[in-house]
């Protein structure tokens with residue numbers, strides 16, 4: 001092990017209640033909203049090919065023209081309660097909201113810059129009504145914060161000269177001030193989701209970022225901080241030079257999911273996902289592959305089956321309304337969650353060998369295993385392999401707990417569970433109540449003939 005001053009300060013998962021709650025959330029909503037939602041991926045009738053929230057970086061637009069969008073920010077259809085109810089009805093247990101994206105525009109009236117809602121026609125704080133609305137709806141709030149800030153004169157991609165270094169010192173103070181300001185103004189926020197920390201300028205700030213993380217944790221005990229915030233003194237990000245996760249959860253799964261438990265190294269993690277291929281901010285063009293609710297439910301199940309949370313992104317329009325396509329998907333996912341969320345909430349990695357029909361989840365501290373079925377075998381038999389000392393006490397459809405499913409032991413600790421596929425092509429859940437095997441190895445189901 002390398003001696004590190006600014007590496008990870010924690011081994012293993014946090015066991016406090018705030019982190020346990022986060023761990024059990026399963027499904028979250030991401031909100032990307034800001035000035036970029038006004039052009040919506042288009043400028044002077046031309047479509048921008050990249051992600052809409054990056055349109056400022058497009059050569060086709062003078063930076064000053066983009067920055068002047070502040071004078072157009074007047075979201076007359078903004079309704080925080082509506083956003084919160086969409087998330088609640090989808091079955092999300094928390095929301096991650098952009099306070100400031102790479103463009104530097106602040107959705108809260110920050111004292112440390114004039115580039116905020118306070119100096120827009122809207123004038124009012126956006127973050128407070130959002131935090132209050134989601135809190136009232138029973139969802140936890142995580143604040144997204146981009147370190148990279150294209151609007152701040154002190155931002156640098158790298159620090160090459162003395163002048164760079166002086167400018168960046170000012171930027172670091174500004175960044176610290178804004179983060180302390182956010183935690184002070186919105187004490188209900190449970191955590192932080194950091195972005196824009198890959199450039200050399202920030203990677204070189206191991207000591208500063210480490211001390212800032214400590215200051216934030218002192219100010220807000222229990223705060224949940226993502227691994228993308230800081231690098232160690234050797235420039236290692238997410239995992240320090242001893243391969244220990246920095247922060248409280250891994251933020252490496254952006255628009256991609258881990259494939260096996262080996263990929264997550266026993267850590268907490270979230271996967272943040274766009275509905276189109278790669279659009280976080282609102283894009284007028286709803287083009288390319290748009291994920292269906294079945295696809296998104298499967299990603300949610302896969303994430304929970306590997307011990308993580310799935311956070312689905314919504315990009316409200318410049319006027320503050322949420323597009324119909326996103327509302328429809330949220331409601332379809334919600335319809336499924338209303339029936340099946342027992343297999344998602346407070347569930348974790350089961351330790352069981354993955355099978356072709358779908359994903360296992362396991363209720364934390366219970367002997368309950370869920371089979372979330374996406375691929376119905378023509379045999380109607382769902383293979384399950386259990387550890388030696390575990391037996392199946394009962395097996396049934398989540399939607400029909402009174403009808404025991406037929407269980408056949410095909411050989412020791414390997415079973416077929418027989419269930420009729422549901423009528424419509426929607427994922428469904430088989431429940432296994434497990435128990436410790438009696439020493440005679442007796443089980444109350446038929447042996448293979």
Ligand SMILES: C[C@@H]1N[C@@H](c2nc3ccccc3[nH]2)[C@H](O)[C@@H]1O
Nearest residue numbers: 032051053054101195254272280
């Ligand atoms: C959560 C996502 N992270 C931002 C982002 N910027 C990137 C630049 C390069 C590679 C990946 C990126 N992700 C996206 O704009 C969005 O906010």
